[in-house]
Amino acid sequence: MIEVENLTKVYSSKSGIFERQSVRAVRGISFHIPAGGAVSFIGESGCGKTTVGRILAGLESASEGVIRIGGQDVSRVSSKERQALFRTVQLIHQDPYQALNPARSVGQSLLDPLKVMAKTKRVGDSWIRDRANEVLTMVGLDPNSVIHKYPHMLSGGQRQRIVIARALTVEPHVLVADEAVSMIDVSLRLGVLRLLRNLREKLNIALLFITHDVAAARYVGRDGEVHVIYRGLILEKGETDDVIQHPQHPYTQALLSAVPVLKGLEIPGPDRYIPLKEMETREDVETGCLFVSRCPFARDICREKSPLLTGEGHEMACHFAQVRNVVAMPVVAD
Amino acid sequence: MSVENKVEDFSTPIGVHVRNLSVVYETNQGQIPAVNHVDLDIAAGEITGIIGESGSGKSTLAMALMNSVSKPGRITNGSVIVDGIGDMLKISNERQRRVRGKQIGFVFQAAQNSLNPLSRIGHQVLDLGRSHQVGDLRSLLRHARDLLIRLGMDADRVLMSYQHELSGGMRQRVGIMFALVLDARVVILDESTTALDMLSQASVLEIVRELHQERGLTIVLITHDMGVVADLADRIVVMYGGELAEEGPTEDLLRQPQHPYTRGLIRAIPRISGNPDEAIALNGSPPDLQTFAQSGCLFYDRCPDRIAECQAGRPIYKEISDGKKVACYKVDRRD
Numbered sequence: 001m002i003e004v005e006n007l008t009k010v011y012s013s014k015s016g017i018f019e020r021q022s023v024r025a026v027r028g029i030s031f032h033i034p035a036g037g038a039v040s041f042i043g044e045s046g047c048g049k050t051t052v053g054r055i056l057a058g059l060e061s062a063s064e065g066v067i068r069i070g071g072q073d074v075s076r077v078s079s080k081e082r083q084a085l086f087r088t089v090q091l092i093h094q095d096p097y098q099a100l101n102p103a104r105s106v107g108q109s110l111l112d113p114l115k116v117m118a119k120t121k122r123v124g125d126s127w128i129r130d131r132a133n134e135v136l137t138m139v140g141l142d143p144n145s146v147i148h149k150y151p152h153m154l155s156g157g158q159r160q161r162i163v164i165a166r167a168l169t170v171e172p173h174v175l176v177a178d179e180a181v182s183m184i185d186v187s188l189r190l191g192v193l194r195l196l197r198n199l200r201e202k203l204n205i206a207l208l209f210i211t212h213d214v215a216a217a218r219y220v221g222r223d224g225e226v227h228v229i230y231r232g233l234i235l236e237k238g239e240t241d242d243v244i245q246h247p248q249h250p251y252t253q254a255l256l257s258a259v260p261v262l263k264g265l266e267i268p269g270p271d272r273y274i275p276l277k278e279m280e281t282r283e284d285v286e287t288g289c290l291f292v293s294r295c296p297f298a299r300d301i302c303r304e305k306s307p308l309l310t311g312e313g314h315e316m317a318c319h320f321a322q323v324r325n326v327v328a329m330p331v332v333a334d
Numbered sequence: 335m336s337v338e339n340k341v342e343d344f345s346t347p348i349g350v351h352v353r354n355l356s357v358v359y360e361t362n363q364g365q366i367p368a369v370n371h372v373d374l375d376i377a378a379g380e381i382t383g384i385i386g387e388s389g390s391g392k393s394t395l396a397m398a399l400m401n402s403v404s405k406p407g408r409i410t411n412g413s414v415i416v417d418g419i420g421d422m423l424k425i426s427n428e429r430q431r432r433v434r435g436k437q438i439g440f441v442f443q444a445a446q447n448s449l450n451p452l453s454r455i456g457h458q459v460l461d462l463g464r465s466h467q468v469g470d471l472r473s474l475l476r477h478a479r480d481l482l483i484r485l486g487m488d489a490d491r492v493l494m495s496y497q498h499e500l501s502g503g504m505r506q507r508v509g510i511m512f513a514l515v516l517d518a519r520v521v522i523l524d525e526s527t528t529a530l531d532m533l534s535q536a537s538v539l540e541i542v543r544e545l546h547q548e549r550g551l552t553i554v555l556i557t558h559d560m561g562v563v564a565d566l567a568d569r570i571v572v573m574y575g576g577e578l579a580e581e582g583p584t585e586d587l588l589r590q591p592q593h594p595y596t597r598g599l600i601r602a603i604p605r606i607s608g609n610p611d612e613a614i615a616l617n618g619s620p621p622d623l624q625t626f627a628q629s630g631c632l633f634y635d636r637c638p639d640r641i642a643e644c645q646a647g648r649p650i651y652k653e654i655s656d657g658k659k660v661a662c663y664k665v666d667r668r669d
Contacts, residue, residue: 044531045502155619156388185387186559190602190615212531215604222610244606258536259606260561264585266607274536276486327607 001206002056002089002174003032007065009051009232025051027232028065031225035173036204038221040240041229042214042255048232049210053176056208058086070173090167094179096159100151106162107132107147113169135165138202139195157188164195174206175199181216193219214259218244228252231290238314246314248321250295261328271324289319347379347550348417348437348519350399355412357394357403367626368394368407370576373651376520378417381546381553383563383584385599386573387620392556393443395573396524399554400434416520436466439513441506443525448509449497455508456493459515466516474515481511485541503534510541514549522554527562539566560599564588569657572596575621575632578651582658592660594639631663639664 009026025048033039041049054060056067058074067074069085077085093099100109114128121127133143139161151159160180167175177196181189197220199205207224211217217226218240226244227237228251236249247253257272275294288303289295295302297320307317357369368391376382386392397403399414401422414422419433434440442448450458456475463474475493482489485507497505506526513521523542527535543566546553555567563570564584571581572595580593591597598616605613618636625632630645637644643663651661 044533158619185620186561187387187599187602187616187620190604190613193604194615212533214532215606218606219604219610219613255533256606258532260536260539260559260565262561262564262588262600262603264588265564265600266605274540275533276537276540330605330608 001033001035001037001070002208003066003068004056005030005066007052007055007067008063009048009055009060010063025232026055026062029227029229029232029234031227031234031237033174033206033208033224035206036200038200038207038209038224040209040211040217040221040224040226042211042217042226043229044212044255046231047229049229050178051232052229053091053178053208053210056174057089057091057176058082059091087170088173090170090172090175092160092163092167092175092177092180095183096156096163097151097183099163100159102151105148105150106136106154109162110135110166110169113166117170131169135168136162138168138199139165140191141165155188156184157192160184160192161195164192164199168199168203172205174208176208176210177220178210179212180209182211182213189216190219196220212255214244214255228255233290233317234309235291235318236314236316237309238311242314244327246323247326248314248316248323249291249318250297250320250324251291252316253324253326254294257326259328264331266328266330268328269324269326272326272328289317347552348419349378349552350376350417350520350554351413351415352376352395352399353413353415355395355398355414356410357391357398357407358410360406360408363623366623368576369398371411372576372578374571374578374581376552376554377569378552379550380568381542381555381566383555383557383567383570384573385557385560385563385570387558389575389620389622390573391576392558392573393524394576396440396522396554396556399522400438400440401430402434432466435462435513435518436516437519439516439518439521441509441513441521441523441526443528449505451497453496454493455495455497459493459512462512462515468516478511478515481514482507484545485511486537501534502530503538506530506534506538507541510538510545514545518551520552520554522556524556525558528557528559535562542566560603572599575625577632577648578659578661579633580658580660580662586658592654592658592665593633593662594637594664595633598636598638631661 007026007029010022010024012020012022014020029052031039041052043049055062069088072085074082074085110132114131118128136143141161181192184192193216196207200207209217209220222240224240225237226240228235230251236243236252247256254275257274261268273296277294288305289307292298292302301319307319309315309317352372352374355369355372358365358367384392394403394407398409403409409423416422419437422430459475459478460471463471468474479489482492487504487507527538545551555563557563567584570584570587572579574595580596588600591600601614602616603613604610621632629647631649634640634644649661649663651659653659654665
């Protein structure tokens with residue numbers, strides 16, 4: 001459905017009067033998501049995962065690389081066609097509190113995109129009403145009770161469902177969910193995750209799931225792929241459960257170790273470790289492995305030579321890739 | 335460290351005892367009980383996790399522990415007794431002000447809102463010292479520096495920084511430094527890791543765990559994330575609609591949750607091992623204005639195990655076994 005090759009994004013900013021500073025946010029990323037499939041991008045704040053999502057939704061342009069939506073290269077079509085292509089990719093923002101206009105009711109929020117759709121389909125007002133009810137039902141809300149409500153009258157989970165319903169009005173082929181559940185109460189998160197999973201199955205929508213929460217990625221895309229991204233580069237990728245159960249890159253292992261252990265129900269993996277050092281964004285070092293300053297297994301070669309993605313199916317970029325048991329295991333009932 | 339700081343005795347941790355505490359918010363629609371007759375013992379030297387959804391009153395309870403509930407909130411009833419200090423709600427304002435920061439440290443959810451954007455971190459340490467009559471400011475700054483190094487940061491750079499120059503995880507660590515720099519014995523962390531990504535959250539929690547062991551601190555961890563308290567806390571208190579639903583030792587509570595709400599919360603956590611479909615979403619919405627008004631059990635609307643009795647009145651919060659308390663009619667019946 002959507003194919004991306006060698007996507008690169010460089011931001012440049014002024015530093016001083018004459019100098020310009022450039023930040024490489026995305027460093028050559030390739031992936032593809034089939035219709036109904038799921039790819040999760042996992043990484044911490046500032047790793048470039050949001051930039052990838054914004055480029056795919058057409059909100060930013062790539063510095064380099066090819067994006068094909070439904071087989072068409074977006075850089076080789078007219079701007080009108082490009083607009084139509086990008087409309088099939090809808091972005092779901094992190095913050096449902098800011099994504100909805102507080103002065104407009106749910107019905108009004110859904111109306112605008114539906115009017116556009118009605119115009120292209122040459123159908124009347126009754127279609128708009130039916131469709132509004134349909135998308136609201138699809139996201140698990142009762143249309144009659146929410147359609148006249150304003151965002152402040154809804155809980156975080158309900159608001160995020162409205163945002164998803166709004167995205168569905170234009171009949172997208174791809175949803176980009178950027179940290180879509182991280183602002184929602186943990187107790188309500190699972191409902192929204194389940195909704196995303198259902199949309200994949202029912203409507204055959206491809207999902208790009210951007211998150212820092214490995215467990216959430218596993219829930220929505222267990223049959224899909226996980227890509228672990230660090231400072232704009234993919235460090236490890238493969239089938240979801242293969243990466244989670246047999247992580248080989250120390251960074252993936254750190255991310256998995258960071259998942260809280262439920263005392264009494266689980267025992268932490270024997271190799272669990274949590275790096276206490278923060279990611280250094282100012283680091284100028286461009287040679288060698290990007291993770292070297294935080295890696296407990298780093299040796300001299302890691303500073304000199306950049307590791308490349310290797311492996312079949314399950315790929316990782318590390319000189320000393322090795323499976324370590326960091327995932328907490330359930331306690332066997334006694 | 336100044337002489338008066340040195341008097342602090344690290345060997346005896348301080349506990350906090352909340353009795354019959356009520357806080358209401360005055361609104362146009364009348365009074366909303368945010369905290370309703372809560373009795374809670376925060377054991378000295380332990381990590382107590384208080385868990386609840388948005389609107390459960392957990393943050394209001396945290397502010398009430400320091401008697402600093404802001405308007406339109408008002409403490410209407412009860413007492414908060416801090417070991418060695420007395421009732422926070424009765425002692426003089428000046429004494430309260432000194433206790434906050436000196437004995438009780440507070441780490442906020444959004445550290446960027448609790449730091450002064452116009453002043454360097456180092457200057458803010460000095461401000462704190464002056465407002466608490468610390469004689470030797472130089473050694474206070476040295477103490478702050480040691481703490482920052484302990485928290486895994488480049489201390490000199492951080493002290494010279496403005497808050498916007500620091501990342502989210504670093505700001506939270508600075509928040510912890512401020513809570514500890516006057517050698518507070520009780521530290522309250524209110525959703526301190528919620529805005530952070532998994533890795534920063536894990537490292538901040540790891541630091542909290544280590545500091546707790548090193549200094550014998552009494553820690554109150556307030557969050558909506560069951561995972562966070564399940565990993566760190568010695569004891570978990572579950573709050574719902576301004577009242578306590580259940581409490582008990584962490585492992586016990588996770589293994590044998592008694593209240594249907596607790597069970598629902600635990601079940602709703604997606605895991606990275608085992609069958610992901612075992613996770614089941616919690617029904618309904620967090621409590622709102624209407625919830626508080628009803629006379630029966632607050633959880634009635636969302637409860638999968640409700641019985642007719644539940645609508646009759648509030649279930650009584652009582653001890654069911656050693657250290658375990660729960661408010662549920664179903665549990666009463668089983669006995």
